[in-house]
Every structure is written in structure tokens, then in C-alpha cells.
Amino acid sequence: SQQGEEDPQALSIQEGENATMNCSYKTSINNLQWYRQNSGRGLVHLILIRSNEREKHSGRLRVTLDTSKKSSSLLITASRAADTASYFCATDPFNNAGNMLTFGGGTRLMVKP
Amino acid sequence: DAMVIQNPRYQVTQFGKPVTLSCSQTLNHNVMYWYQQKSSQAPKLLFHYYDKDFNNEADTPDNFQSRRPNTSFCFLDIRSPGLGDAAMYLCATSRDNRGGRQYFGPGTRLTVL
Numbered sequence: 500s501q502q503g504e505e506d507p508q509a510l511s512i513q514e515g516e517n518a519t520m521n522c523s524y525k526t527s528i529n530n531l532q533w534y535r536q537n538s539g540r541g542l543v544h545l546i547l548i549r550s551n552e553r554e555k556h557s558g559r560l561r562v563t564l565d566t567s568k569k570s571s572s573l574l575i576t577a578s579r580a581a582d583t584a585s586y587f588c589a590t591d592p593f594n595n596a597g598n599m600l601t602f603g604g605g606t607r608l609m610v611k612p
Numbered sequence: 613d614a615m616v617i618q619n620p621r622y623q624v625t626q627f628g629k630p631v632t633l634s635c636s637q638t639l640n641h642n643v644m645y646w647y648q649q650k651s652s653q654a655p656k657l658l659f660h661y662y663d664k665d666f667n668n669e670a671d672t673p674d675n676f677q678s679r680r681p682n683t684s685f686c687f688l689d690i691r692s693p694g695l696g697d698a699a700m701y702l703c704a705t706s707r708d709n710r711g712g713r714q715y716f717g718p719g720t721r722l723t724v725l
Contacts (some may be wrong), residue, residue, distance in 0.1 A: 529711050535652035541616075541702055542655070587654060593709030600714060602654040 505588060505603040513611050518575040520606040522588030523568075529591045530599065531564055531571050536585045545573075545586075550593075580612045615639070616717035618703050624723045625693050633688040633720045635703030644686040644711055646678060647702040649719075655702055662688060662709050690722075698724045 506521045510566055522531070530549045534542040548555045548564045548571065555562045563573040585607050589600040617636045625631040635644065643662050647655035657666045661680045675697070677689040690697055700721050704714040 532713065534716075539700075539719070539721065541618075542704075542714075543716070544713045548715055567700045589714075599657060599660070600711070604654050605652075607652070 505606045507606060508604065509607045509609075509611045511611065512578055514539075514578060514580055516578055516610075518578050518582070518608055518610070520573045520586050520608070522571045522573070522603050524571075524588075524590045524601075524603075525569065526590075527593035528566075529593055531562075532589045532591070533560075533562060533571075533573050534587045534589060534602075536587065536605070542587065550602075574577070578608075578610045580610050582608060583610045584608060616703055616705055616715050618701075618717035618720050620720060621718060622721050622723070626725050627695065628692045631690050631692075631693055631722070633701050633703075633722070635686045635688070635717055636684050637703075637705045637715075638684070639705055640683060641705035641707050641708075641715070641716060642683075644675075644680060645704040645706075645714065646686070646688050647704065648666045649700040649702055651698060658688070692703075693722070693724045695724050698722055 505522050512518050514571045528550055530547050532547045533545040535545055536542045546557050547560050548562050550566055559576045564571045587605045588603045619634050645660040646658045648658055649655045657669050658672045658676055659678050675691050680686045700719045702719045703717040706714045
């Protein structure tokens with residue numbers, strides 16, 4: 500079963516606006532990762548946040564992690580048309596016996612020019 | 613550039629006709645993964661290799677097999693493809709089995725006629 504569930508499933512915004520995607524998970528984790536997938540392509544790693552971290556930034560990306568609520572959010576600021584993609588969270592469960600990430604269902608983001 | 617390469621990018625096969633998808637990496641990573649991804653869904657792990665050790669997911673059909681002849685190459689064999697096996701197949705690597713970042717190839721889109 501999927502460890503992560505993402506919300507919303509789809510998001511449509513105008514260029515320049517901020518986009519926020521949320522991920523909830525069920526079990527304790529070592530880390531949580533966010534990936535981007537352009538249509539028909541592979542996944543690209545965006546950012547990894549460890550269980551003892553609360554916030555992380557990378558360029559226009561801001562990720563937060565609340566382990567008490569078992570949730571994370573990805574904020575993309577000043578969005579661009581090129582940010583149009585699906586975004587997946589993936590968790591590395593605590594006591595993971597083999598580096599198996601569990602992916603959420605993804606949020607499909609459309610940024611309109 | 614170091615990368616994960618998948619060939620072919622598009623594969624068409626006939627119902628029941630065996631097909632092999634290939635993946636190579638120049639990252640010298642110990643772990644290689646095969647995922648199946650159907651439209652608008654999360655990637656689903658089929659199996660992974662940690663070095664030469666093969667790890668099959670419990671719900672991966674027997675129809676799917678894998679080979680890793682050396683560190684650089686990994687193959688996905690589908691012995692008798694059914695219509696339900698049409699999907700994107702993603703290969704990924706990671707340096708070790710400690711739950712870190714995974715590096716994905718561009719994927720192979722499989723069509724079953």
C-alpha cells in the first residue's frame with residue numbers, strides 16, 4: 500500500500516503564483532523526498548529532508564516536514580510554465596530493510612503562462 | 613555526464629511475445645531498481661538488486677524477471693506480456709541501501725498489442 504498520499508491530486512495556477520502541495524504518510528520515517536516528473540519522462544530528485552529537520556530550501560523550493568502530523572509540504576514560489584509536471588513525495592520508512600522508497604500518488608501541477 | 617540510460621525509450625510488443633528492457637548506469641551505484649508506472653499513478657517497485665543480491669517485491673508477478681550481469685547493466689524481462697503490462701518502466705539507481713536519493717532513467721514506454 501502507498502505510504503504517502505498527496506493533496507491535491509491536481510493543481511492549476513497562473514505563472515508567478517505560488518504552488519503548495521502536501522504529502523501525508525502513515526509510519527515513522529528516516530527521510531522524505533520530493534521528485535518531479537515531466538510528462539513521459541523519468542523522475543528527477545528535488546530535495547531530501549531528514550526526520551530531524553523541519554524545513555529545507557533549494558532555490559524556489561521550500562519543503563517542510565512535521566513528523567508529529569506525519570506530513571510534508573512542497574512550496575514552489577514564483578512558478579513558471581516550466582514547472583508544469585507531476586510531483587511525488589517518497590518516504591524512506593524507519594526500519595527499512597533495503598532502501599525501498601514508497602511513493603505517493605502525486606500532484607499534477609499545471610502552470611499557465 | 614554520469615547518468616542512467618534506458619533502451620529503448622519506446623517498445624511495442626505483441627500479446628504473449630517476450631520482451632527485454634535494458635538499463636545501464638555510469639554512476640557505479642550498488643543498487644538498481646525497476647519500477648512500473650501506469651498512467652497518473654505512483655511508481656510501483658517490482659524488484660531491486662543490491663550488488664548481486666536480488667530482491668523481489670511480494671506482489672511482483674512471476675511474469676517479470678530481472679538480470680544484473682554486472683554493476684552497470686540491469687535487464688527487465690517480461691516473459692509473456694499481457695495487455696495489463698502496458699506501462700512506463702522506470703529504472704533507478706542509488707549509491708547504497710540507506711534510503712537516500714534515487715537516480716532515475718528516462719523510462720521505457722511499453723505498448724502491448
